[in-house]
Amino acid sequence: MTSTSNSTRSSSPLSNGLPTTLSRNEALSLATVTAACVAVLVNVFREPEPSPLIASLALSGLAFVAAFALIRWLGPTFLRAGIKGADLSKRVRRELPECMGGVCAVVYLLAVIVFIPFPFYKDIVAATSGGGNKDVVLPVEHVQRGRFLHRFPHSKLASYLSAIISLQSIALLGIGDDLFDIRWRHKFFIPAFAAIPLLVVYFVDFGVTSVVIPIQLQPYLGELLDLGALYYVYMAAVAIFSPNSINILAGINGIEVAQSIVIALLLSLNDCLYLLTPYPHPATDSHLFSLYFLLPFLGVSLALLYHNWYPARVFVGDTYCYFAGMVFVVVSILGHFSKTLVLLLVPQIFNFLYSTPQLFGLVPCPRHRLPRFNARTNLLEPSVTQWTPDHQPKAPIAWVLRLLGRLRLLRVTLDDEDRFVETSNFTLLNLWLVWRGPLREDRLALEITVLQAALGLFGLFVRHRLALLVFKADNWSLGFNV
Ligand code: UD1
Ligand code: MG
Numbered sequence: 001m002t003s004t005s006n007s008t009r010s011s012s013p014l015s016n017g018l019p020t021t022l023s024r025n026e027a028l029s030l031a032t033v034t035a036a037c038v039a040v041l042v043n044v045f046r047e048p049e050p051s052p053l054i055a056s057l058a059l060s061g062l063a064f065v066a067a068f069a070l071i072r073w074l075g076p077t078f079l080r081a082g083i084k085g086a087d088l089s090k091r092v093r094r095e096l097p098e099c100m101g102g103v104c105a106v107v108y109l110l111a112v113i114v115f116i117p118f119p120f121y122k123d124i125v126a127a128t129s130g131g132g133n134k135d136v137v138l139p140v141e142h143v144q145r146g147r148f149l150h151r152f153p154h155s156k157l158a159s160y161l162s163a164i165i166s167l168q169s170i171a172l173l174g175i176g177d178d179l180f181d182i183r184w185r186h187k188f189f190i191p192a193f194a195a196i197p198l199l200v201v202y203f204v205d206f207g208v209t210s211v212v213i214p215i216q217l218q219p220y221l222g223e224l225l226d227l228g229a230l231y232y233v234y235m236a237a238v239a240i241f242s243p244n245s246i247n248i249l250a251g252i253n254g255i256e257v258a259q260s261i262v263i264a265l266l267l268s269l270n271d272c273l274y275l276l277t278p279y280p281h282p283a284t285d286s287h288l289f290s291l292y293f294l295l296p297f298l299g300v301s302l303a304l305l306y307h308n309w310y311p312a313r314v315f316v317g318d319t320y321c322y323f324a325g326m327v328f329v330v331v332s333i334l335g336h337f338s339k340t341l342v343l344l345l346v347p348q349i350f351n352f353l354y355s356t357p358q359l360f361g362l363v364p365c366p367r368h369r370l371p372r373f374n375a376r377t378n379l380l381e382p383s384v385t386q387w388t389p390d391h392q393p394k395a396p397i398a399w400v401l402r403l404l405g406r407l408r409l410l411r412v413t414l415d416d417e418d419r420f421v422e423t424s425n426f427t428l429l430n431l432w433l434v435w436r437g438p439l440r441e442d443r444l445a446l447e448i449t450v451l452q453a454a455l456g457l458f459g460l461f462v463r464h465r466l467a468l469l470v471f472k473a474d475n476w477s478l479g480f481n482v
Pocket of ligand 2: 317318321
């Protein structure tokens with residue numbers, strides 16, 4: 001770790017005046033976190049029954065440190081390589097390193113790979129030495145013929161490895177997109193390919209494709225409805241939706257990372273509920289599995305948020321958005337709680353549905369729909385699509401635009417002859433500005449993050465409490481995992 005006493009002010013010409021080394025305080029804090037995490041890891045090894053969850057926490061702390069330092073150090077390298085973007089909502093549009101989510105993804109993948117032996121430690125010992133005694137020496141001929149590891153949970157290892165393959169695939173796609181700006185329609189379906197390893201493992205390992213029918217509909221449809229192959233289509237749709245939906249709720253400093261951290265925290269909270277139930281509970285293992293993937297994600301994301309929050313020093317890139325979305329898909333498909341994930345993505349679902357007129361070309365969609373920066377007031381205002389007298393929306397679309405304008409779901413500006421002059425762009429961020437008036441960039445990011453957290457907490461409440469009005473049981477309190 002490099003440190004200089006005045007390094008917060010140090011910069012190279014390529015770094016655009018941004019710090020590229022760690023300040024003394026930062027270096028000391030990171031060194032302390034590193035020492036604490038290493039001490040915890042060493043202690044975990046000494047325990048007779050090592051706890052994988054504690055090891056995961058310690059590795060997540062190390063992932064935070066590594067991501068923090070690398071983001072700082074690699075900024076100038078990224079700028080020199082031309083991987084950069086202009087910070088559009090500032091008086092001075094500085095060029096910032098783009099694709100820092102790629103750095104986080106690499107650190108994250110290394111952390112989850114290093115973690116592999118921890119959850120399987122007990123199984124490895126039990127399977128290789130018999131009776132769980134690691135001191136028992138294996139007979140030579142046994143080793144030569146290959147081990148007969150019938151007691152090793154290969155299915156769990158397969159789940160873990162399939163998750164890593166999916167995450168690596170999506171990181172590749174994201175980095176490709178950040179480097180070459182792949183067209184929207186080309187990259188849209190790629191998460192579905194990245195999800196294939198997950199779906200195969202789901203098919204082999206779990207294979208449940210039925211959904212529980214609400215009590216009120218059970219007289220007509222029965223207790224369970226088997227969706228068969230449709231269930232896989234649904235999971236592939238979640239895999240496509242989650243990464244893309246985070247990428248389009250974007251464009252102001254900090255919002256991509258902040259929303260992802262809130263979702264990861266809420267998923268972790270949901271996982272922790274299952275750790276409190278008496279073991280063995282059928283869902284405990286899948287929620288532990290989910291925590292092993294979420295904790296290091298939180299580690300690297302917090303380091304990224306520190307650098308991406310207003311005023312941003314780096315951009316996260318599409319890599320981060322896709323990667324974050326895929327982490328949620330991985331844990332929720334392999335943990336068998338994809339419907340809970342959908343509940344936590346309500347702002348993203350709204351933003352996507354609201355965006356459809358522009359995404360499907362009914363209303364022109366500019367390259368950037370992020371809010372418009374007013375340099376005079378230093379505040380953000382809704383960005384707009386311009387209409388000319390010669391280029392007006394078709395009659396049914398004009399009718400919908402006027403209706404949305406009347407319902408205050410869109411800002412519509414008309415000229416004296418009732419022709420469209422401007423309509424605000426169809427994003428949640430712009431709509432929030434229509435409702436709340438001009439806001440500073442960090443204030444807007446904070447309000448949307450709080451909204452995400454509030455809706456998510458309500459979603460979890462619905463999942464565990466209100467759902468009992470329409471379903472017979474919640475798997476948290478009983479033991480069904482459908
Ligand atoms: C998505 C959105 C686009 C939005 C963009 C912003 C859709 C269909 N696409 O496109 O409307 O403008 O994200 O990320 O909804 N930037 C900032 N400040 C920030 C974050 C980004 O100025 O806080 C700018 C920078 O110039 C950066 C660029 O946005 O280089 C990144 O855009 P990119 O992620 O490539 O856009 P898309 O994901 O394609
Ligand atoms: Mg993007």
